[in-house]
Amino acid sequence: MPGEKEVRSIKFGMxxxxxxxxxxxxxxxTPDVYDENGMPVKGGxxxxxxxxxxxxxxxxxxxxKLAACPGHFGxxxxxRPVIHIGFVRHIHEILRSTCRKCGRLKLREEEIDKYLELLxxxxxxxxxxxxxxSEYVKRRAMKVFECPHCGEKQYRIRYEKPTTFIEEGPLGKxxxxxxxxxxxxxxDRHLRVMGYDPEIAHPSWAVITVLPIPPITVRPSIxxxxxxxxxxxxxxxxxxxxxxxxxxxxxxxxxSPEIIIEDLWDLLQxxxxxxxxxxxxxxxxxxxxxxxxxxxxAQRLKGKEGRFRNNLSGKRVDFSARTVVSPxxxxxxxxxxxxxxxxxxxxxxxxxxxxxxxEMRKYVLNGPFRYPGANxxxxxxxxxxxxxxxxxxxxxxxxxxxxxxxxxxxLDGDIVLFNRQPSLHRMSIMGHVVKVLPGRTFRLHLAxxxxxxxxxxxxxxxxHVPQTPEAQAEALxxxxxxxHILSPRYGGPIIGGIQDYISGGYLLSSKVALLTKDxxxxxxxxxxxxxxxxxxxxLAPKRAWLGKQLISLLLPEDFNFAKEAKxxxxxxxxVNEECFWDSYIVVKKGKFLMGVIDKNAIGAQQPESxxxxxxxxxxxxxGRSFMDKAFRxxxxxxxxRGFTMTIxxxxxxxxxxxxxxxxxxxxxxxxxxTITLYKEGKLEITPGxxxxxxxxxxxxxxxxxxxxxxxxxxxxxxxxxxxVFIMAKTGARGSAxxxxxxxxxxxxxxxxxxxxxxxxxxxxxxFFGKGDIGPEARGFVLNSFVKGITPVEMFFHAAGGxxxxxxxxxRTSQSGYMQRRLINSMLDVIVEYDGSVRSTYGDLIQFRYGxxxxxxxxxxxxxxxSVDRVVxxxxxxRIE
Amino acid sequence: xxxxxxxxxxxxxHELVPRHEVLKPEEAVEVLRSLGVRPEQLPYLRASDPVAxxxxxxxGDVVRITRRSPTAGRVIVYRFVIAG
Ligand SMILES: [Mg+2]
Ligand SMILES: [Zn+2]
Ligand SMILES: [Zn+2]
Numbered sequence: 001m002p003g004e005k006e007v008r009s010i011k012f013g014m015x016x017x018x019x020x021x022x023x024x025x026x027x028x029x030t031p032d033v034y035d036e037n038g039m040p041v042k043g044g045x046x047x048x049x050x051x052x053x054x055x056x057x058x059x060x061x062x063x064x065k066l067a068a069c070p071g072h073f074g075x076x077x078x079x080r081p082v083i084h085i086g087f088v089r090h091i092h093e094i095l096r097s098t099c100r101k102c103g104r105l106k107l108r109e110e111e112i113d114k115y116l117e118l119l120x121x122x123x124x125x126x127x128x129x130x131x132x133x134s135e136y137v138k139r140r141a142m143k144v145f146e147c148p149h150c151g152e153k154q155y156r157i158r159y160e161k162p163t164t165f166i167e168e169g170p171l172g173k174x175x176x177x178x179x180x181x182x183x184x185x186x187x188d189r190h191l192r193v194m195g196y197d198p199e200i201a202h203p204s205w206a207v208i209t210v211l212p213i214p215p216i217t218v219r220p221s222i223x224x225x226x227x228x229x230x231x232x233x234x235x236x237x238x239x240x241x242x243x244x245x246x247x248x249x250x251x252x253x254x255x256s257p258e259i260i261i262e263d264l265w266d267l268l269q270x271x272x273x274x275x276x277x278x279x280x281x282x283x284x285x286x287x288x289x290x291x292x293x294x295x296x297x298a299q300r301l302k303g304k305e306g307r308f309r310n311n312l313s314g315k316r317v318d319f320s321a322r323t324v325v326s327p328x329x330x331x332x333x334x335x336x337x338x339x340x341x342x343x344x345x346x347x348x349x350x351x352x353x354x355x356x357x358x359e360m361r362k363y364v365l366n367g368p369f370r371y372p373g374a375n376x377x378x379x380x381x382x383x384x385x386x387x388x389x390x391x392x393x394x395x396x397x398x399x400x401x402x403x404x405x406x407x408x409x410x411l412d413g414d415i416v417l418f419n420r421q422p423s424l425h426r427m428s429i430m431g432h433v434v435k436v437l438p439g440r441t442f443r444l445h446l447a448x449x450x451x452x453x454x455x456x457x458x459x460x461x462x463x464h465v466p467q468t469p470e471a472q473a474e475a476l477x478x479x480x481x482x483x484h485i486l487s488p489r490y491g492g493p494i495i496g497g498i499q500d501y502i503s504g505g506y507l508l509s510s511k512v513a514l515l516t517k518d519x520x521x522x523x524x525x526x527x528x529x530x531x532x533x534x535x536x537x538x539l540a541p542k543r544a545w546l547g548k549q550l551i552s553l554l555l556p557e558d559f560n561f562a563k564e565a566k567x568x569x570x571x572x573x574x575v576n577e578e579c580f581w582d583s584y585i586v587v588k589k590g591k592f593l594m595g596v597i598d599k600n601a602i603g604a605q606q607p608e609s610x611x612x613x614x615x616x617x618x619x620x621x622x623g624r625s626f627m628d629k630a631f632r633x634x635x636x637x638x639x640x641r642g643f644t645m646t647i648x649x650x651x652x653x654x655x656x657x658x659x660x661x662x663x664x665x666x667x668x669x670x671x672x673x674t675i676t677l678y679k680e681g682k683l684e685i686t687p688g689x690x691x692x693x694x695x696x697x698x699x700x701x702x703x704x705x706x707x708x709x710x711x712x713x714x715x716x717x718x719x720x721x722x723x724v725f726i727m728a729k730t731g732a733r734g735s736a737x738x739x740x741x742x743x744x745x746x747x748x749x750x751x752x753x754x755x756x757x758x759x760x761x762x763x764x765x766x767f768f769g770k771g772d773i774g775p776e777a778r779g780f781v782l783n784s785f786v787k788g789i790t791p792v793e794m795f796f797h798a799a800g801g802x803x804x805x806x807x808x809x810x811r812t813s814q815s816g817y818m819q820r821r822l823i824n825s826m827l828d829v830i831v832e833y834d835g836s837v838r839s840t841y842g843d844l845i846q847f848r849y850g851x852x853x854x855x856x857x858x859x860x861x862x863x864x865x866s867v868d869r870v871v872x873x874x875x876x877x878r879i880e
Numbered sequence: 881x882x883x884x885x886x887x888x889x890x891x892x893x894h895e896l897v898p899r900h901e902v903l904k905p906e907e908a909v910e911v912l913r914s915l916g917v918r919p920e921q922l923p924y925l926r927a928s929d930p931v932a933x934x935x936x937x938x939x940g941d942v943v944r945i946t947r948r949s950p951t952a953g954r955v956i957v958y959r960f961v962i963a964g
Contacts, residue, residue: 852952
């Protein structure tokens with residue numbers, strides 16, 4: 001385009017006093033802002049020359065109206081110069097490395113020449129080296145205490161926060177006027193060696209002589225409902241500066257005593273400092289009348305709410321929605337349920353063609369308030385028509401011609417991006433296919449909870465609608481959920497069975513699941529199965545099908561797999577297919593022959609599982625449809641059978657408690673024996689520990705053994721196939737420890753891995769004698785959740801629980817910060833087509849991605865193929 | 881006591897130190913051409929690095945490092961030697 005310019009580079013510098021005066025359209029001379037009539041005062045901070053603020057007004061300076069006037073700077077001549085708080089570090093550095101008399105860098109001229117030449121050579125290719133050279137030069141000059149040029153004796157210069165420089169010599173405190181003259185004396189060549197470009201950032205400009213007054217547009221006043229005008233924080237601060245400046249000028253003119261002038265000068269310095277940065281250490285922040293600190297220049301830029309992080313790195317976007325999420329097992333894992341209300345607000349732009357014009361007309365005719373309709377149409381000339389304010393939709397629909405763009409409502413089948421914060425990995429944003437549903441929540445399949453780390457206790461998620469065909473195609477091919485079933489984190493499926501899917505899979509596949517024809521029909525109907533029903537596995541006394549037969553229907557015909565199930569442990573352990581306990585999974589030629597489905601077969605985040613190999617070997621599409629069908633089947637079965645947890649599942653008979661008490665009594669005896677040994681000095685010392693630590697360890701060991709024993713005891717009285725045990729053993733939810741704590745005893749509570757010992761002097765609570773180190777006094781909980789715990793036990797349990805909460809709170813904030821740093825440093829590093837990893841400047845970071853060029857998501861243990869698996873896949877069993 | 885400062889200890893023979901070699905200028909040019917980078921776009925190796933000193937690498941040299949990797953077998957990487 002003619003007249004258009006390209007930004008090649010950006011250079012940051014300081015504004016010189018001359019520049020500020022040149023920019024200025026008016027001098028600001030009075031602290032008055034408005035006159036009696038409420039009109040802005042000429043020469044005040046709201047001078048109309050600084051730019052228009054009201055619509056339809058013409059700018060006095062540029063003649064433009066509100067939309068086109070950029071705003072104009074004014075200027076304020078300070079009666080006495082002040083230090084710019086942002087540059088005190090530089091000022092201190094330069095004062096120390098230059099001569100107090102002649103202002104020259106305190107190095108010999110030949111040295112300066114040598115360094116300058118080296119610097120010029122380094123500057124273009126090694127900017128960082130050039131910077132450290134300048135640092136080195138300055139550090140050397142600072143150590144010189146006699147000027148090599150004029151022979152003047154030099155003194156140390158102390159910086160006192162926030163803006164005072166003190167010479168430890170005859171001058172004492174250096175006033176800004178003196179500092180400015182000193183800095184102005186430094187020859188340009190010497191400034192260049194020190195790393196300053198005097199053309200764009202002369203250090204003497206760091207002492208403010210004339211203050212730029214920003215245009216009103218950057219500090220607009222707001223009209224409150226009460227009709228009172230409220231000024232921006234910056235305006236308030238500017239008024240303070242001008243008022244102080246006037247008082248200072250007056251004091252100088254009438255020849256007031258030096259102390260008064262000094263005081264006013266310091267006050268001016270304070271106001272200018274807080275105007276620039278209101279969070280300087282050592283300076284009391286300027287406050288509003290309400291007591292809250294003012295938000296001045298630095299505060300507008302800094303931190304999470306600042307211009308950079310809030311407005312430039314992150315922005316609010318259109319075509320997005322956010323609401324609470326809830327589960328929907330009847331969706332596909334690729335889908336997301338979108339409320340109708342949301343679907344009527346989010347739109348997809350579609351170009352009208354002769355092929356789709358009838359459909360488009362239908363949308364326009366329905367309009368913005370009837371689903372499925374359209375909210376806007378865009379004419380070929382770029383004119384936007386808001387259908388909300390259009391009375392005659394019929395005419396608009398008829399006027400539709402190829403080339404128009406219709407922004408129609410979101411429809412089933414559209415592709416959208418779905419996201420849950422914190423977005424810690426790639427799978428935090430995935431592409432979903434829209435399914436418009438009643439209700440007010442987004443709905444997602446339960447199998448995609450792990451990648452988002454979502455649950456339904458009030459979690460909200462965001463949804464974005466890609467607008468261009470390119471973006472839609474990209475989302476569909478790269479971001480769709482099924483493309484992310486396998487995680488690069490551990491090369492296994494991150495999307496998979498959780499909780500009831502695992503319990504359901506286990507119940508359906510266990511050999512006691514004998515199904516009548518009715519049941520089989522019901523189950524197969526739930527997955528819209530359309531093939532033949534297989535022959536029943538059992539013919540007499542009644543025809544019955546096995547759950548395993550139904551699962552086989554979903555498996556690929558040539559699929560072979562064998563692995564120990566999760567339940568394979570203890571008495572039910574199976575290590576190969578010659579095993580009676582049905583805890584070894586065998587799939588041959590797509591037939592589920594043996595074993596049960598549990599976490600090891602279909603669990604999320606389980607590498608090397610049946611699900612993993614199905615997805616890996618038959619592709620994401622098949623993997624997705626397998627999960628959709630299998631999970632629905634498992635849920636249907638668990639619904640038919642019923643699955644819950646009752647108190648009986650964890651309730652043991654009263655005499656069992658006596659046995660548990662006996663276990664505890666034995667542990668007590670052992671502990672007191674151990675303590676006796678300790679007191680006699682006969683206790684065996686654990687290597688690397690003190691005697692006291694060894695005792696503690698021994699006690700902990702005895703107590704943990706006692707809990708395990710109690711747990712085993714309790715389990716003896718419980719039905720090993722009750723629902724709680726099914727969940728624990730299959731990996732659906734909970735663990736053996738959870739069962740023990742519910743049924744038998746909670747055991748030792750700990751804080752920082754030690755028995756609880758803090759609290760009162762020599763005891764945890766006043767209920768115990770001083771120096772009591774017995775189990776009960778140190779946080780051992782004898783009771784179970786079912787039986788109920790005593791108040792003292794409850795206190796210890798709370799102490800242990802609190803540690804867990806604190807840990808998570810601390811960890812999330814720490815890992816969040818670490819994540820931010822990592823992302824900021826790596827976000828534009830890419831893998832090039834030659835497999836190398838490079839920065840945007842083309843710098844090589846890795847010669848081959850990860851040294852081996854392997855995508856961990858598609859690899860098995862770092863190798864492209866696992867020979868073991870290939871053999872098993874084709875032969876069907878392991879050759880031993 | 882082993883005298884680490886003595887000349888008898890050759891770090892190049894240590895099993896954790898992979899093979900380093902200074903490339904001839906022609907080789908270096910060919911490597912840079914095939915990677916499509918300027919020398920300073922390679923990762924750096926300080927001339928004061930013990931291995932750089934042991935093989936006599938000078939600032940401006942390109943060093944080839946050949947190491948074993950559990951997943952990739954033999955891995956070749958390059959370093960640009962800088963002063964310091
Ligand atoms: Mg939650
Ligand atoms: Zn203007
Ligand atoms: Zn001098």
